Amino acid sequence: MFDSYAENTLQYHKDRCINCKRCTQVCPHGVFAEGPEHAELAHPAACMECGACALNCPVQAIEVQSGVGCAWAMISAAIRGKDMDSGECSCGGSEGSCCGVQEEKSSCCNEK
Amino acid sequence: MGHRVEPGLYQIGNPTAESPVLASANYTLSFDALRSALAGFDAYILVLDTNGINVWCAAGKGTFGTGELASRIETTGLAGIVTHRKIIVPQLGAPGISALEVQRRSGFRVEYGPVRASDLPEYLRTGKATSEMRRVQFPVRDRIVLAPVELVHVALPAIVIAAVLWFLAGPVAALAAIAAVFAGTVLFPVLLPFIPTRDFSTKGLLLGGVVAIPFAAAFASGSALPGWAALIAAITPLLIMPAVTAYLALNFTGSTTFTSRTGVKKEIFRYVPVMTFMAVSGIILGIVLGVTRLLGVI
Numbered sequence: 001m002f003d004s005y006a007e008n009t010l011q012y013h014k015d016r017c018i019n020c021k022r023c024t025q026v027c028p029h030g031v032f033a034e035g036p037e038h039a040e041l042a043h044p045a046a047c048m049e050c051g052a053c054a055l056n057c058p059v060q061a062i063e064v065q066s067g068v069g070c071a072w073a074m075i076s077a078a079i080r081g082k083d084m085d086s087g088e089c090s091c092g093g094s095e096g097s098c099c100g101v102q103e104e105k106s107s108c109c110n111e112k
Numbered sequence: 113m114g115h116r117v118e119p120g121l122y123q124i125g126n127p128t129a130e131s132p133v134l135a136s137a138n139y140t141l142s143f144d145a146l147r148s149a150l151a152g153f154d155a156y157i158l159v160l161d162t163n164g165i166n167v168w169c170a171a172g173k174g175t176f177g178t179g180e181l182a183s184r185i186e187t188t189g190l191a192g193i194v195t196h197r198k199i200i201v202p203q204l205g206a207p208g209i210s211a212l213e214v215q216r217r218s219g220f221r222v223e224y225g226p227v228r229a230s231d232l233p234e235y236l237r238t239g240k241a242t243s244e245m246r247r248v249q250f251p252v253r254d255r256i257v258l259a260p261v262e263l264v265h266v267a268l269p270a271i272v273i274a275a276v277l278w279f280l281a282g283p284v285a286a287l288a289a290i291a292a293v294f295a296g297t298v299l300f301p302v303l304l305p306f307i308p309t310r311d312f313s314t315k316g317l318l319l320g321g322v323v324a325i326p327f328a329a330a331f332a333s334g335s336a337l338p339g340w341a342a343l344i345a346a347i348t349p350l351l352i353m354p355a356v357t358a359y360l361a362l363n364f365t366g367s368t369t370f371t372s373r374t375g376v377k378k379e380i381f382r383y384v385p386v387m388t389f390m391a392v393s394g395i396i397l398g399i400v401l402g403v404t405r406l407l408g409v410i
Contacts, residue, residue: 002309004382005375025224025241026206028248029370049372050172052206066207067373068172070366071312071380074373084377 009065010047014038016061023062026052116164117143121188125154129195132236134225135181135205137162137170149229153236158199160184171208178210182217191219200225203246250369255301258367262297266360280402284334288327292353295323296360301367312371313383316361320354327353344401351394355387362387 010031017038024032024039032053033042039061051066067085074084117138124147133156136146146157160180162170170176185191185199201209203224211222226235226245235241270293278286300307300319307315332346362379365371 002311002314004311004378005372008372008374022211024243025246026203028204028227028246030243030247046370047372048370049374050207052171055208055210056206056212058212065373068366069368069371069373069376071376072363072366074377074380075363075384078380084380085373 006045008044008047008049009063010044010049011063012039012041012044013061013063014041016059018059018061020058022056022058023053026056028052115140117159119159119161119184121190121193122157122159123155124150124157125152127154127156129193131155131194132200133158133190133194133198134200134232135160135202137165137167137176137205139164139166139170142166145229146232149232153233155236156190156194158184158188158190167202168204168207171205174208176205177208178213178217181209181222182214185214185218185220197221198223202229203227203241204248248369250304252302255304258364259298259301262301262360262364262367263294266293266297281398284327284330288324288349288353289356291323291327292320292356293360295319295353296357296364299323300357300361301364304364304368311379311383312361312365313358313379313387316358317354317383317387319361320357321350323357324349324353341401341404344397348394348398348401351390351397355391355394358383359387 012032019035019038021034021039024034028050029043029046029048031041031043031047032039034040047064048069049064049066051064054060054062054064054066077086078084117140119138131154134146134150135158136142138159138161143157143159150157158181160170160176161184162175162180165173165175167176181199181201190199191197197220199214199220200223201211204227206224209222211224214220214222224241225232226241227248228245231241231245235245270289274286274289277289296316296319300316303319304315307319309315309318327349328346331349332342334345337345362376362383365376365379
């Protein structure tokens, strides 16, 4: 109830994992944990779909539809009649864009 | 834009052919954070062209990416400057970098450093990032920093609406508009982890509801309205203000460090219709109240 974030597009095929531990190194939310034989999916609901794990997995054991969870970008795209998923979190650059200002630690859309 | 560093290879201290190489974005704050964290070390910084955007955002867009990293290694002649073949990439650059592909194209092995530049000294000494160093946090300090940005973004429309409301319904109504916006842009980021429920929209509805209570009381008790009109006067802010605060709260998702696109999309479909219904019905009630007063019914 009142939790839209319990499910996401992350899929992990444990059988393909070669235990290189890359996913545990790139995930900013500890979704994957090291295991004796293969990486363990420790906190799947914490996934923010950044896509780092899937992009860095050498054996395609991880799949995720990566994107930026920015309502502002999605609503703007929808208002302009575009596909919501094409709603780029247009960081930096021109006026009226999101992101910027912050250091590495902050996410997108800091400066709208 | 005055936030850019010229892309290329930079030296920290007196690096040798064995010194570590660290990749960064050409955003001034990213570069400066890295440079000050590396004070006292001898190292190279490879600055990628990310159009002046920080590492994480640029990685999400792919400008801090495999292609740019591989070609920057190439154009700077890094392979002739250092004898090792290792490049330390900030962990938050990983959404844009395929380590395997970088190695294939450039011969350099990508190692992901810690999330925060401030952990680099320890990382360089031990050669390992602890799981704590690999976690992104969203502490109150970072959330407070964002509040003015959120506020400025909606300040102009908020002031215009407040001015219009002042004319139409008086100073308390104008203050209500300001309060709803302030709650959504300043209170919400600060109180984010403490407001019940997980969804930003429901958090915003709760916060906006609490903020609306004194206004509902003020409207209901003011200017000696008959019972039904006092009720409408009280309900109006309870409908409009939470909707405004919740909408602003939902728009804060993009500034956070943890919301997934799937979840945000679900929130939009679940709650934007509710917010719209609340705002529209509140505005209609407000108009009804105003018109009846104008006509001298009350």
